[in-house]
Amino acid sequence: MEKTINNRAWFMVLPVLFLVAFTAVIPLMTVVNYAFQDSFGNNQFFWVGTEWFTDLLSSERFHDALVRNLIFSFSILAIEIPLGIGIALCMPKKGWGVPVCLVLMALPLLVPWNVVGTIWQVFGRADIGLLGYFLNSIGINYNYTQDPVAAWATVIVMDVWHWTSLVVLLCYAGLVSIPEAYYQAARIDGASRWAVFRFIQLPKMHSVLLIAVLLRFMDSFMIYTEPFVVTGGGPGNSTTFLSIDLVKMAIGQFDLGPAAAMSLVYFLIILLFSWVFYTVMNNAGGEKQQYAGEE
Amino acid sequence: MLELKHVSKHVDGVGHIRDVSLRLESGSLNVLLGPTLSGKTTVMRLMAGLDKPTSGQVLVNGQDMTGVSVRKRDVAMVYQQFINYPALTVYENIASPLRVAGVKGAEVDKQVRKAADLMKLTPYLERTPLNLSGGQQQRTAIARALVKGAHLVLMDEPLANLDYKLREELRDELPKIFSESGAVFVYATTEPTEALLLGGRTATLHEGHISQFGDTLDVYRNPQDIITAQTFSDPPLNILGLTKKGGEFRTSNGTLIPASEEEKRLPDGHYKAGFRPHHLYLHRQSAEAVSLPAKVDVSEITGSESFVHVTCLNHRWVALEHGIHNVEVDAEIEVFVDAKNFMIFDDEGRSAASLMAVNA
Numbered sequence: 001m002e003k004t005i006n007n008r009a010w011f012m013v014l015p016v017l018f019l020v021a022f023t024a025v026i027p028l029m030t031v032v033n034y035a036f037q038d039s040f041g042n043n044q045f046f047w048v049g050t051e052w053f054t055d056l057l058s059s060e061r062f063h064d065a066l067v068r069n070l071i072f073s074f075s076i077l078a079i080e081i082p083l084g085i086g087i088a089l090c091m092p093k094k095g096w097g098v099p100v101c102l103v104l105m106a107l108p109l110l111v112p113w114n115v116v117g118t119i120w121q122v123f124g125r126a127d128i129g130l131l132g133y134f135l136n137s138i139g140i141n142y143n144y145t146q147d148p149v150a151a152w153a154t155v156i157v158m159d160v161w162h163w164t165s166l167v168v169l170l171c172y173a174g175l176v177s178i179p180e181a182y183y184q185a186a187r188i189d190g191a192s193r194w195a196v197f198r199f200i201q202l203p204k205m206h207s208v209l210l211i212a213v214l215l216r217f218m219d220s221f222m223i224y225t226e227p228f229v230v231t232g233g234g235p236g237n238s239t240t241f242l243s244i245d246l247v248k249m250a251i252g253q254f255d256l257g258p259a260a261a262m263s264l265v266y267f268l269i270i271l272l273f274s275w276v277f278y279t280v281m282n283n284a285g286g287e288k289q290q291y292a293g294e295e
Numbered sequence: 296m297l298e299l300k301h302v303s304k305h306v307d308g309v310g311h312i313r314d315v316s317l318r319l320e321s322g323s324l325n326v327l328l329g330p331t332l333s334g335k336t337t338v339m340r341l342m343a344g345l346d347k348p349t350s351g352q353v354l355v356n357g358q359d360m361t362g363v364s365v366r367k368r369d370v371a372m373v374y375q376q377f378i379n380y381p382a383l384t385v386y387e388n389i390a391s392p393l394r395v396a397g398v399k400g401a402e403v404d405k406q407v408r409k410a411a412d413l414m415k416l417t418p419y420l421e422r423t424p425l426n427l428s429g430g431q432q433q434r435t436a437i438a439r440a441l442v443k444g445a446h447l448v449l450m451d452e453p454l455a456n457l458d459y460k461l462r463e464e465l466r467d468e469l470p471k472i473f474s475e476s477g478a479v480f481v482y483a484t485t486e487p488t489e490a491l492l493l494g495g496r497t498a499t500l501h502e503g504h505i506s507q508f509g510d511t512l513d514v515y516r517n518p519q520d521i522i523t524a525q526t527f528s529d530p531p532l533n534i535l536g537l538t539k540k541g542g543e544f545r546t547s548n549g550t551l552i553p554a555s556e557e558e559k560r561l562p563d564g565h566y567k568a569g570f571r572p573h574h575l576y577l578h579r580q581s582a583e584a585v586s587l588p589a590k591v592d593v594s595e596i597t598g599s600e601s602f603v604h605v606t607c608l609n610h611r612w613v614a615l616e617h618g619i620h621n622v623e624v625d626a627e628i629e630v631f632v633d634a635k636n637f638m639i640f641d642d643e644g645r646s647a648a649s650l651m652a653v654n655a
Contacts, residue, residue: 184345185378189443190366190395199391203382 034260052261062262064237065245066269072241073220076159080216081209083160084167089201091172102172105165117229120158124230144231148238151231155239158226163216170212174205210281214274221270242266296321297342297447297479302351304337304503311337312503315351319479321446324470324495326511327483329526334503335483339449342481343370355446368447371440371478375452377432379424385411385435386420392443410438413472430461437465441472448473450482454489466492487529491515499526521644524569530602533575533612535568535632537639544568544634547608552585552634561647567640572615574636577603577628584631594622605630 035052037045056062091101111119126132126143135142144151178200186196224243227233233240233248240248246266250259297319304312312334319325327335340346341353344365353361360368371392379388389407398406411417414434424432433453440448450469454462470493473480484490490497490511497515498508499522507514507523518524525532537544537552542559544552544566554561576584589607596602601620605612607630614630622628639647 179376179378181374181376181378184340185372185374187345187365188343188370188372189392189439191391199380199382203380206382 031260031263034256035264036257038257048257052258053265056258056261056265061237061245062242065240065242068239069221069223069241072156072159072223073217075156076163076220077213077216079156079160080164080167081213084164084212085171085205085209087164087168088171088175089197091168093176102169105168105172108162108165109169111162113225114229116158116162117226120154120161120226121230124154144235146235148235151235151239154230155227158230159220159223162226163219167212167216170208171205174208175201178204206281210278213277213281217277218270218274221273296354296356298352298354298357299338299342300352300354302341302348302353304341304346305349310503312341312348315341315503315505317498317505317508319481319496321479322474322477324474324480324482324493326490326493326495326497327481327500328485328487328490328497329483329500330485333500333526335485335500336451337503338500339372339451339481339483342447343372343449344368369445370447370449371443371445372449372451373433373436373440373453375455377424377429377436377456379432379435379439381424384421384423385416385427385431388424388435389416389438389442392439396443406442410442413441414438430457430465433457433465437469441476444476444478446478448476448478448480450480452483452485455485469493470495487515487527490527497527499523501526517646517648518638519646519649521567521569521640521646524638524640524646528571530572530613530615532569533572533610535570535608535610535637537566537568539563539566546587548588550585550587552632555634557651558639558647560651561639561641565642566647567642567644568634568637569640570632570636570638572602572613574633575605575612575614576631576633577614577616577620577622579631581633583635584633586629586631589628589630591622591624591626591628594620594624596621 036048036050038048039045087105091105092098108116123129124132124142124144126136132142132144141147142150144154182200182204183196186200191199222243223241224247227239227241228244228247231239233244242262243266246259246262249255249262297317299315299317302312302315303310315338317325327338329335337346341348344353344360344363347362351361352359355368379385380391383391386407389410390403393403393406407420408417411420414437416431416434416438419427419431424435427435433456437453440450453469454465457465466489469482470480480495482493484493494511496509497511499506499514499518501522506526507519514523515527518527521532521534536547539545539554539558539561540563542554544554544558546552579586587607589605589612591603591605592611593604594601595604596619599617601614601616601618601622603614603616603620603622605614605628612630641647641650
């Protein structure tokens with residue numbers, strides 16, 4: 001039988017096409033357009049080729065922000081993933097505790113970014129903030145507006161407070177999907193608590209962990225609002241991450257060309273890292289343990 | 296040897312298992328037969344030591360093991376779901392009980408390869424369970440149980456999730472493989488046919504109570520009560536209400552059915568005759584057969600067999616006939632029963648044979 005070809009079917013796709021064009025393609029192309037031109041007032045544009053890109057990639061300011069961003073992302077992954085798994089393992093599997101825990105866990109996720117920033121900004125203040133005042137009163141010199149270490153600690157703890165819940169909820173979903181029979185079989189086998197975690201729970205959580213790592217990486221790499229509210233990128237440039245730098249450049253200095261080039265590079269970096277994480281974790285999951293008969 | 300003595304299990308005050316007593320010999324094959332929710336899994340959990348009975352004792356080789364943790368017992372279990380370590384290869388899965396037991400080096404390899412060979416898993420040793428078919432996954436789980444060499448091997452509907460052909464294959468192999476190990480082998484199933492094919496001994500379970508335990512064929516042929524007969528019948532047992540007076544049974548429409556010599560000794564009163572679907576005939580098979588009027592409800596043909604559901608004297612019956620019999624729905628037909636196929640039960644469901652044994 002001949003396949004029916006009806007060209008009018010294309011009309012059905014048009015609305016989506018328009019929507020995607022307006023929300024994604026056209027803004028992105030505008031950015032690409034800016035990235036290769038220099039602009040002055042009166043809508044005058046001059047072609048500059050790859051100048052902005054070469055400038056950016058050799059700029060120390062960009063390198064520093066990128067390194068800061070990487071350190072930040074890897075730090076919060078290193079804290080949030082194990083902590084999230086740990087909390088998920090401790091959560092009850094049934095009974096009245098389940099809804100209580102789930103609601104408690106979901107609470108930080110419901111707070112808007114800038115509110116989280118404001119909360120921690122006030123919380124950490126040395127003069128009136130509960131945390132800041134307490135730390136200083138027990139002799140720890142803590143002032144996130146002057147001390148880069150304190151600023152970093154505040155930003156990281158804030159992110160852990162805000163987002164560990166997401167990892168917990170994802171891991172918990174993975175854990176409760178493990179049939180009871182697995183635990184029974186492990187008990188009958190005489191498997192230790194560690195063996196149950198290593199050989200049953202962790203492999204069964206593999207796919208949700210992959211999602212958790214990807215989400216947390218992408219999100220932390222794009223972090224803007226919270227550090228902006230708390231430290232404003234300071235003290236100095238110590239907590240100026242890529243996004244804060246980008247906004248400074250685009251809106252503060254109105255350097256549209258370099259900012260557009262940076263946006264593209266930024267986007268490609270996130271894409272690249274996400275792809276690497278995905279590939280590495282996927283391969284790790286399918287890894288076969290081959291110590292067959294080698295003892 | 297495994298012995299349950301008056302074991303009961305209550306959960307939140309509700310009795311799940313009532314007064315179960317069983318004595319299972321080493322090297323024996325024991326089938327737990329009962330419908331879903333009859334308590335098979337609970338009984339197995341109690342046998343394994345995964346749960347502690349509310350009352351009663353569990354003895355292993357005469358030693359009281361009630362309340363001893365499952366880790367300290369010598370048990371292997373296979374489930375309806377295919378349970379293996381997801382990240383380990385088939386080889387490591389089979390080796391896992393040996394490693395826990397602290398078996399060393401070459402001995403592990405030898406035993407794993409032997410079990411893998413028996414379960415036809417040798418080509419798949421380096422794969423992970425998720426890269427195997429359902430049948431191979433279950434074979435891996437069975438190989439794990441086998442290699443453990445446990446004293447008690449529990450199988451909770453192990454073949455229920457497999458397709459027909461694999462099920463037949465494994466059902467043949469399992470009893471042979473495990474009978475050699477000398478373990479107490481317990482196999483739970485919902486299917487009477489499976490119990491008959493496995494042989495060995497069968498305990499019929501109904502609402503958390505063992506209604507009968509004995510040689511499989513004996514339980515099938517001589518059920519002590521109507522519940523056992525019903526549990527051990529697929530399609531369902533046909534039941535005919537009868538009134539006995541003198542040497543005859545009378546049906547509700549006045550048809551007379553002569554009682555056998557033994558049955559004549561029963562006191563007069565109400566009885567129930569149970570007979571199996573293949574003993575309800577659509578055509579007269581013998582001179583002694585009695586004809587009854589019936590109306591056809593449903594007629595199903597499965598290729599080589601026909602199932603005809605009829606209503607007869609307010610009883611719903613199934614007739615199982617070989618070959619293809621096209622019967623029109625709602626047709627008024629004659630069905631035939633033969634008293635020699637009857638299992639007679641009294642009003643309380645006790646079989647005539649067990650009644651006479653008590654009277655004697």
